[in-house]
């Protein structure tokens with residue numbers, strides 16, 4: 005009974021604070037404070053500061069600002085133009101034509117950026133005008149871009165995976181490798197959808213590309229070299245064990261700066277803008293993380309997470325049923341909250357449940373990331389929708405409908421992951437055993 | 440009254456299991472006057488924060504590996520001097536010798552000691568056969584504090600700093616090739632995927648300590664105190680038994696994983712003893728008179 | 742008026758200055774991690790590198806909280822704020838900034854005492870760096886204090902001028918996603 009009362013109270017205060025527009029990190033601190041004041045006799049302020057200090061000064065967290073910084077530098081380079089030039093000759097002949105540059109471009113950029121919004125704006129600012137000029141269907145352009153940009157969260161590096169790893173105390177490197185294959189599978193599924201659309205659409209009539217010789221195609225590929233080098237450095241250094249995730253991020257920053265300098269787009273102004281932007285973004289995430297750490301502690305004192313985990317255990321849900329319940333839960337939550345907030349906010353309760361059910365925490369990280377990706381394109385709060393609205397001037401409703409097929413593909417991806425857990429687990433396991 | 444008790448190690452760890460039984464014993468024995476609720480796995484506070492949390496009354500009771508605080512006061516590192524007390528029995532004597540000193544240091548910090556349980560002995564992990572200190576030259580050795588870095592230095596190994604979370608990755612990729620830890624760590628991290636040899640050098644047996652905030656203790660009724668102390672004595676006994684059992688269990692586990700688990704060669708053992716004497720002397724320089732008392736008491740018992 | 746204007750300038754300089762310090766901490770993290778890597782490859786030791794990077798991380802976060810707030814980087818759910826009439830919105834903003842400032846001041850007060858006791862207890866890091874912890878912790882106190890000042894500053898602005906001074910850039914705000 006006390007538990008029900010506690011749950012109701014936590015939820016009420018949480019929705020009150022979040023709904024009235026208090027900043028997410030501060031709202032979490034507020035909820036935690038109320039919970040501790042009501043349910044424990046402990047000195048709340050001291051407990052709060054102890055846990056906030058421990059969270060904010062953690063070494064694992066340092067990967068976060070570095071990967072953000074790397075993305076910020078790349079965002080300000082000519083990378084998107086170069087990628088379009090390099091990719092389009094190869095993709096023009098596939099069914100679906102240049103729409104595939106949206107997906108492949110996002111996949112490639114996702115491998116150097118940890119963020120979905122940065123992936124979207126970098127790839128979109130080049131591909132939207134080019135694709136429109138060639139008379140591709142607008143809805144398909146917008147939809148594939150909205151969907152494929154979410155790969156920024158799954159293909160390493162990934163801010164969502166860093167935040168998840170810090171929250172549940174699992175190796176970020178292992179999580180990164182777990183994301184590689186599911187990310188590629190998801191990209192292939194998006195491309196399959198585009199091919200089917202192009203084959204069966206009655207109005208499909210893009211302007212055909214003039215043929216390029218193989219040699220010309222190869223020559224154009226030189227534009228892809230810098231970004232491929234960067235991917236090799238970042239992911240390769242982790243794969244070969246030169247570097248941990250944090251150290252790979254340091255390589256990434258240096259690499260991105262070198263790349264920008266090589267293109268001539270690095271000057272004091274862009275350096276400054278990227279650095280200050282990265283500082284602010286990582287501060288934003290840090291505020292949410294410290295709020296969530298305090299909330300987790302507060303809930304720990306109330307005994308609520310364990311009671312809920314016991315409750316779920318007593319319901320004897322199968323793993324599949326539990327995952328379905330979580331899927332629905334996160335889709336609903338993702339409509340209103342951004343992905344990172346919904347991950348950190350729920351982990352205090354969900355982590356014990358999932359451990360109790362014997363679900364692998366690395367695999368579950370990938371499950372959560374797919375669900376968080378969906379949240380990026382569901383209204384009313386979906387960052388990719390906002391960014392696309394800013395870029396294209398379409399209405400939210402239009403963009404949402406355009407992204408709907410991608411949302412459904414991601415739902416299918418969840419079932420694929422449940423059916424074939426090795427998609428996520430094979431690579432990290434292999435890397436651990438290989439040496 | 441509810442006492443929340445943070446514990447740093449996972450719920451399945453034998454320390455946590457012992458703590459849970461202790462909590463049960465107290466709750467039943469005091470008929471709910473003191474109800475202890477354990478929070479294993481760092482659920483409330485991470486290990487590093489637990490001592491301060493008890494000291495300042497954020498929680499009334501908790502468990503902590505005191506040698507983690509050797510930077511603060513060298514005396515806390517008495518149970519981690521390499522090769523000073525190389526067996527469960529020797530270590531029990533060392534603890535007996537040190538107990539009065541530790542209790543008085545803790546009392547100054549607003550802490551009352553209830554009981555303490557040793558970890559399984561620390562052994563050396565390598566990715567090759569090692570029969571002497573000379574064989575250890577240049578090996579990349581995982582160090583995590585000043586004592587382990589110094590140990591690497593004295594044995595000619597190259598210390599590398601690896602965070603606990605990245606440990607298995609570091610061995611898998613060859614960033615580290617050796618470490619000093621209990622059989623349990625290697626068993627939990629499945630290090631046989633990367634390492635091949637474990638030497639039972641029994642370098643030291645660090646202890647976990649269960650402490651109560653001194654003010655909370657003073658406010659506890661005499662009847663409850665008696666029950667708690669009784670439960671603590673039982674827990675200390677059960678914990679030690681479990682520690683020994685678990686040591687053998689993890690050695691079997693390492694063997695099953697394909698590792699060579701064996702005592703060190705005579706040469707290696709005597710060379711490591713010499714390293715231990717150097718490190719004991721160095722520790723005494725920091726730990727002062729109190730440290731000298733511990734070592735003198737300990738030697739008197741042998 | 743001049744006094745008010747110089748106060749305004751002083752506060753803006755404070756937020757920006759802290760933001761710049763935070764950016765320098767980010768550079769410090771980069772350098773520390775590189776140094777640690779180089780040490781490992783060359784077989785030398787850089788004791789406590791990870792701890793220093795952790796302190797720089799905390800400093801980078803706390804020092805840029807206010808700057809991030811002013812530039813609209815902190816996430817909030819703005820459905821209700823966007824849907825209500827202007828007058829209600831004004832009341833809601835007072836509630837948000839008021840409560841936000843209260844939380845930030847509360848935190849700063851306890852962070853101050855936490856740091857004070859670290860200094861009094863002579864608390865040192867448990868890692869190899871053995872740093873006296875009150876030093877990095879006092880950056881947390883300053884950062885928390887600057888955030889509290891900034892929230893109070895906006896609150897007063899909302900009360901007096903009718904609106905806050907946050908300027909928002911959507912792409913900037915959403916880079917965390």
Ligand code: NA
Pocket residue numbers: 113114115116117118119155156157158159160161162
């Ligand atoms: Na990515």
Ligand code: NA
Pocket residue numbers: 338339340341378379380381382383384385386387
């Ligand atoms: Na959404």
